[in-house]
Amino acid sequence: MLQYEGLKERIVARFDEMSPQLQKAARYILENGQEVALISMRELARNAGVQPATMTRLAKFLDLPGYDDIRAQYSQALRSQADGFAARAQARDVDGPSGSGLAHGMVQTLSAQIARLNAPESIARLERVADTLAAAGRIYVLGLRSCHSVAWHFHYVMTLLGEKTVHLDGPAGTGVDGMRRAGPGDVMLVISISPYAKQTLELVGLAREKGMGVVAITDSEVSPLSNVSDEVVICATDSATFFHTLTPALAVSEVLCGLLADRDREAAVRALQEADRHLQSLDIYANEIPKRRF
Amino acid sequence: MLQYEGLKERIVARFDEMSPQLQKAARYILENGQEVALISMRELARNAGVQPATMTRLAKFLDLPGYDDIRAQYSQALRSQADGFAARAQARDVDGPSGSGLAHGMVQTLSAQIARLNAPESIARLERVADTLAAAGRIYVLGLRSCHSVAWHFHYVMTLLGEKTVHLDGPAGTGVDGMRRAGPGDVMLVISISPYAKQTLELVGLAREKGMGVVAITDSEVSPLSNVSDEVVICATDSATFFHTLTPALAVSEVLCGLLADRDREAAVRALQEADRHLQSLDIYANEIPKRRF
DNA sequence: ATATTTTTGAAACAGATGTTGCATAGACTC
DNA sequence: GAGTCTATGCAACATCTGTTTCAAAAATAT
Known part of the structure; x- marks a missing residue:
C-alpha cells in the first residue's frame, strides 16, 4: 500500500509536466486504479483511448523500468486491500449512524x-419507457421543484443527441408555453416525487387533454402519476436524512x-460529434488544463 | 460474489471426482484465490506445482470454455471487493448479457x-468538505452545463434549511452577479467534470481573487479544480454510454x-417545518391524491 | 518563414500466454 | 497378461503481451 500510495502521488505530482497523451493515460489510471492490476496494458490503453506505447512511456516517465512495474505496484495494493478488507468493513459498520x-x-x-433498480420488473419498465420515448415525436420533459x-439533466443529455426534447421550464413562468405545439404522437416525461406539486399534476392533465402519451419517473406505485401515465418507473427516495x-x-x-x-448508435455518435464541433467552435471548454494559474 | 461463490463451491463440490493433478491445481486455487486474478496462468501453475495444461483442463472439467473464464470470475470478485459494498450488486454482471x-x-x-464513495479516503474528504461548508458564511454554488x-439540487435542498446558499446561475447570464457581495469567509462549492467549462475555471479564479474558500466536486485527482481548491471530493463519471x-x-x-x-439537527428541523408551512400556505403541493380525474 | 525539438502514431519485435494434439505412463477390466 | 481407457507430460500453435524503433506531425525556438 505504501508503494502504491507513493506511485499515485508521484503521478499526481508530476502530472503537470506530462504531455497531453501521457496525462490522458495517467488520468485514466488514477481514476480506475483497480483495473490496472486486472487487465492487460493494451486493454487499459484501449479503455483510456491511448496508444499502448503511451503506457510504456508513462512508466519510463515515472522513472520505472517498464509498465510491468506499474502493474506490480497496483497488484500489490489490491492484494493487501483484499486481505484487510473484511476486517475494515466490519470495524466501520460497528460505529453506528452518527x-x-x-x-x-x-x-x-x-x-x-x-442496485434495486436491477430487479427484472424495473428493468422491464425501463425498457418500456425507453420504447415509448423512442417512438415519440417530441419529448416534453417536466420536473418541478426538487425534480x-x-x-434538466435528461433534457441536457438529450440535446446533445438531437432536437427531440423540450424542457418545460423557463424564467418568469414561461415554461408551460413549450407545450403549445404538443399533440398526439408526442410524449411527456414527467418526474415527480412526494410531495407532488400541484402544477405538475395539472400539466399532466393538460398533456392528456392534448392526446399526448405520458411516462413518469416517480416514487410509488400509488403515486398520483401512476394512475395517469402509460408507463411508470418506480425509484426509491427514502433517506436517513430529512430529505428525499x-x-x-x-x-x-x-x-x-x-x-x-443505444437504439440508434450511429445517429447518436454523429449527433455527439456535431455537438462537439459546435462546442469547440464556441470555445466553451478548457481544451488543455491550465497549469496552476493561481 | 454469487458467481465467484458459485465457482468456488463448484470446485469444492466436484473436488472428489478430480484426478490427482486436477486436485492439486484446484486446491491451490482455493487456497490462493486472489492470486488467480493477479498473475498469469503459467505462473500460477508453476506455483501450484502443476503443468499449465492442467489449469486449462481444470476449467474444462468445470464446464467452462477455458482458463480465462476462471480468471474472469476471480477478477470480478476482486474488483467488487475493492469496491467494497458493491460486491453483491456487481457479481451478477456475468449472467445477463442479452x-x-x-x-x-x-x-x-x-x-x-x-459504493466506491465508501472508501475511507472519500468519506474523509466528504467530512472535510462538510466542515468547510459548515464554517462558511455563505456558500456560493457553481455548476455549469451538465453539472x-x-x-441546483444542492442549492434547492439547502434553501429548505435556510438562506446560506447562493446559486450562481440565472437567466440572461445574470448568474455571476450573485458573487458581488462574496468575500473572505465565504466558500464556493463548484461542481465540474471533464470537459471542464472555461467559465467555471474563470469564476473559480474570481472567487480566489476575492479571498473565498473553494471546495469542489470533480472527477479526478488531476482535474483543473484540484489545484485551486481547498478540498476536493472525487467521484466517478465513467459510463458504458456515450455520456458521463x-x-x-x-x-x-x-x-x-x-x-x-446533521451538524445542527434542531435548526434543520425548525427550518424544514417553516419551509413546510410556507409551501402549505402557497398551496404548492397536492395534499390528497386526486382520484383518477382522467 | 525555417530549423529544432518534442510528441505522437504505426508497425515490427521478441517473448509470454493459454490452448491443443499427441505420445507415453499408469490404472483398470476381462 | 493383453487390451482398454484415463491421466499426465511435452511440444507446437496461434495469439496476445509489453517494448522498441522509426517516421510523420506538432510544438517550440530561431
Whole structure:
C-alpha cells in the first residue's frame, strides 16, 4: 500500500509536466486504479483511448523500468486491500449512524437503492419507457421543484443527441408555453416525487387533454402519476436524512438516455460529434488544463 | 460474489471426482484465490506445482470454455471487493448479457460507483468538505452545463434549511452577479467534470481573487479544480454510454446536504417545518391524491 | 518563414500466454 | 497378461503481451 500510495502521488505530482497523451493515460489510471492490476496494458490503453506505447512511456516517465512495474505496484495494493478488507468493513459498520457513520450509511443506502433498480420488473419498465420515448415525436420533459435537476439533466443529455426534447421550464413562468405545439404522437416525461406539486399534476392533465402519451419517473406505485401515465418507473427516495433522495431518479434518467442513444448508435455518435464541433467552435471548454494559474 | 461463490463451491463440490493433478491445481486455487486474478496462468501453475495444461483442463472439467473464464470470475470478485459494498450488486454482471443488458449494466455500474464513495479516503474528504461548508458564511454554488443539475439540487435542498446558499446561475447570464457581495469567509462549492467549462475555471479564479474558500466536486485527482481548491471530493463519471454520468456527483451533493443538516439537527428541523408551512400556505403541493380525474 | 525539438502514431519485435494434439505412463477390466 | 481407457507430460500453435524503433506531425525556438 505504501508503494502504491507513493506511485499515485508521484503521478499526481508530476502530472503537470506530462504531455497531453501521457496525462490522458495517467488520468485514466488514477481514476480506475483497480483495473490496472486486472487487465492487460493494451486493454487499459484501449479503455483510456491511448496508444499502448503511451503506457510504456508513462512508466519510463515515472522513472520505472517498464509498465510491468506499474502493474506490480497496483497488484500489490489490491492484494493487501483484499486481505484487510473484511476486517475494515466490519470495524466501520460497528460505529453506528452518527458522525462519519452518517456519510457511510447514506452512501451505502444510495448504492443499494440503485442496485434495486436491477430487479427484472424495473428493468422491464425501463425498457418500456425507453420504447415509448423512442417512438415519440417530441419529448416534453417536466420536473418541478426538487425534480428539476433530473428533468434538466435528461433534457441536457438529450440535446446533445438531437432536437427531440423540450424542457418545460423557463424564467418568469414561461415554461408551460413549450407545450403549445404538443399533440398526439408526442410524449411527456414527467418526474415527480412526494410531495407532488400541484402544477405538475395539472400539466399532466393538460398533456392528456392534448392526446399526448405520458411516462413518469416517480416514487410509488400509488403515486398520483401512476394512475395517469402509460408507463411508470418506480425509484426509491427514502433517506436517513430529512430529505428525499433524487439520486436513484437521476440514475433512472441516465439509463433512459443510454437506452435511447443505444437504439440508434450511429445517429447518436454523429449527433455527439456535431455537438462537439459546435462546442469547440464556441470555445466553451478548457481544451488543455491550465497549469496552476493561481 | 454469487458467481465467484458459485465457482468456488463448484470446485469444492466436484473436488472428489478430480484426478490427482486436477486436485492439486484446484486446491491451490482455493487456497490462493486472489492470486488467480493477479498473475498469469503459467505462473500460477508453476506455483501450484502443476503443468499449465492442467489449469486449462481444470476449467474444462468445470464446464467452462477455458482458463480465462476462471480468471474472469476471480477478477470480478476482486474488483467488487475493492469496491467494497458493491460486491453483491456487481457479481451478477456475468449472467445477463442479452436483451436488457445495457440497462442492467448501467445500473450495476452506477451502484458500484456510488459504493466506491465508501472508501475511507472519500468519506474523509466528504467530512472535510462538510466542515468547510459548515464554517462558511455563505456558500456560493457553481455548476455549469451538465453539472447544473447537481448544483441546483444542492442549492434547492439547502434553501429548505435556510438562506446560506447562493446559486450562481440565472437567466440572461445574470448568474455571476450573485458573487458581488462574496468575500473572505465565504466558500464556493463548484461542481465540474471533464470537459471542464472555461467559465467555471474563470469564476473559480474570481472567487480566489476575492479571498473565498473553494471546495469542489470533480472527477479526478488531476482535474483543473484540484489545484485551486481547498478540498476536493472525487467521484466517478465513467459510463458504458456515450455520456458521463452525474449520478455519483449528485450522490455526493446529497451526502453533503445530509452532513450539513446533521451538524445542527434542531435548526434543520425548525427550518424544514417553516419551509413546510410556507409551501402549505402557497398551496404548492397536492395534499390528497386526486382520484383518477382522467 | 525555417530549423529544432518534442510528441505522437504505426508497425515490427521478441517473448509470454493459454490452448491443443499427441505420445507415453499408469490404472483398470476381462 | 493383453487390451482398454484415463491421466499426465511435452511440444507446437496461434495469439496476445509489453517494448522498441522509426517516421510523420506538432510544438517550440530561431
